[in-house]
Amino acid sequence: QVQLVESGGGLVQPGGSLRLSCAASGSGFDLWRMGWYRQAPGQQRDLVAQITKNGNANYGNSVQGRFTISRERDKITVYLQMNRLKPDDTAVYYCYCRPSILGVRDFWGQGTQVTVSS
Numbered sequence: 001q002v003q004l005v006e007s008g009g010g011l012v013q014p015g016g017s018l019r020l021s022c023a024a025s026g027s028g029f030d031l032w033r034m035g036w037y038r039q040a041p042g043q044q045r046d047l048v049a050q051i052t053k054n055g056n057a058n059y060g061n062s063v064q065g066r067f068t069i070s071r072e073r074d075k076i077t078v079y080l081q082m083n084r085l086k087p088d089d090t091a092v093y094y095c096y097c098r099p100s101i102l103g104v105r106d107f108w109g110q111g112t113q114v115t116v117s118s
Helices: none
Strands: 003-007 010-012 018-025 031-039 046-052 057-059 067-071 077-082 091-099 112-116
Touching (some): 003 091, 018 091, 018 112, 031 067, 031 077, 046 067
Parallel strands (some): 010 112
Antiparallel strands (some): 003 018, 018 077, 046 057
């Protein structure tokens, strides 16, 4: 099993910034893709950003140009730099990873709360 632990969430004012981190642990899997989804109360879980092992990244439309995803050189840690935060960014942010081996399920972290409010 792969264990993912997120950190860095909290309360921030509109226009502010936060940096989330997610560290994977466990052995036996090469992690092809890691990323972030978010879910607000009563809403579906939507893609925020994801990045492959080779560095290809993509973003959800609502965060394009404001958020930046990066991956540590060890390839098992990802970060999400969140700038110009808006109240609509308020959600629980979940880290996930997808192993390179076909047929193995995705793994998810427990989530970290991000609240954007004045």
